[in-house]
Amino acid sequence: MGQDQERQAVLCQIANAAMAVASDLLEEDQSFAPSLRGPGTQSLQIYREEFITAKIAVAMKKQFSAHVDFQLFTTAEESKNGADWYWRIQVGDFAMHARVQAKRIARRSVSKPDEAGFVEIESNQIVKLIDSSREAWAELPHLQSWIATYARVNATPPCHKNPAKCRQHGCGGLCAQSKNLPSIWVAQASAFARGNPIRRQIPIQDIIHDSIRLDCMLPCVQQQGGSGPNSKGFALLAELRSFNDAVSVILGNDAMARDIAGALDIRI
Numbered sequence: 001m002g003q004d005q006e007r008q009a010v011l012c013q014i015a016n017a018a019m020a021v022a023s024d025l026l027e028e029d030q031s032f033a034p035s036l037r038g039p040g041t042q043s044l045q046i047y048r049e050e051f052i053t054a055k056i057a058v059a060m061k062k063q064f065s066a067h068v069d070f071q072l073f074t075t076a077e078e079s080k081n082g083a084d085w086y087w088r089i090q091v092g093d094f095a096m097h098a099r100v101q102a103k104r105i106a107r108r109s110v111s112k113p114d115e116a117g118f119v120e121i122e123s124n125q126i127v128k129l130i131d132s133s134r135e136a137w138a139e140l141p142h143l144q145s146w147i148a149t150y151a152r153v154n155a156t157p158p159c160h161k162n163p164a165k166c167r168q169h170g171c172g173g174l175c176a177q178s179k180n181l182p183s184i185w186v187a188q189a190s191a192f193a194r195g196n197p198i199r200r201q202i203p204i205q206d207i208i209h210d211s212i213r214l215d216c217m218l219p220c221v222q223q224q225g226g227s228g229p230n231s232k233g234f235a236l237l238a239e240l241r242s243f244n245d246a247v248s249v250i251l252g253n254d255a256m257a258r259d260i261a262g263a264l265d266i267r268i
Helices: 002-034 049-063 125-136 204-209 215-220 228-232 244-252 254-259
Strands: 068-072 084-091 094-104 117-121 142-152 183-188 197-202 212-213 260-267
Touching: 002 049, 002 183, 002 215, 049 142, 049 254, 084 117, 084 204, 084 244, 094 117, 094 125, 117 204, 117 228, 117 254, 125 142, 125 197, 125 260, 142 204, 142 244, 183 204, 183 228, 197 204, 204 212, 212 228, 212 260, 215 228, 244 260, 254 260
Parallel strands: 084 260, 094 142
Antiparallel strands: 068 260, 084 094, 117 197, 142 183, 183 212
16 A cells, blocks of 8 residues: 555544544434423534534544644633634645634434434624635635534535545545444535525535535545545645644634634644
8 A cells, every 4th residue: 555545544534533423423412302402492402513523523633643633722612602613634745724613414303314404504604704714814824714514414525436436535445334424524615605694594415515525525635636625625735834833823813712612633
């Protein structure tokens, strides 16, 4: 196995470990929400996005400590409206990074499957996410803005290939062994910045149309061409600031530190 294939295999393992956590939490949430939520509440959920994100990051750090760093920022703990995250992905000497807003599947009935659900999107939040990312370019060049959605849906990557059979994927069949449905989808925030009303309920199928599965994004992100992650605007760049430098920048900026809950670094 060559170096690129070894990297892809590890990235595939990381992606599948993350999706296993998200899938388990969504399953647990759906199973216990009816009995744990009182009759006076309208919520059909137990776990919020920030909890799912933190659990995913901790699991990746525990299982892949040589390839994952994770830091929580106490300045964002009291955010009442949720907070963004900083994600950085590095493959060899190339990397990409983003300010990320996490979303999770919502349902009109607790018995409905995720594929029949929707995601609540607030256009003003998305615009703020995009604007704040671009404003940070002076200190964090090429900082992107992403939407990460937690939803269990069996849909294909943008290249329309089964990842387990994809020659570029290089995971050695690991994806075929996974018993969980794909449950982490990542999109460029710009795909959801338009439209009225400001608060919208977007069907999960429309979210997925503009997203890429994490188990396709991570292993294939170093591949060139118009399919896979590149087709959704995910491309690695040279000479980005290191993870530690980026964390220092965030913590040294009151506005970013106030609105960013933590930082996640995946490197191989």
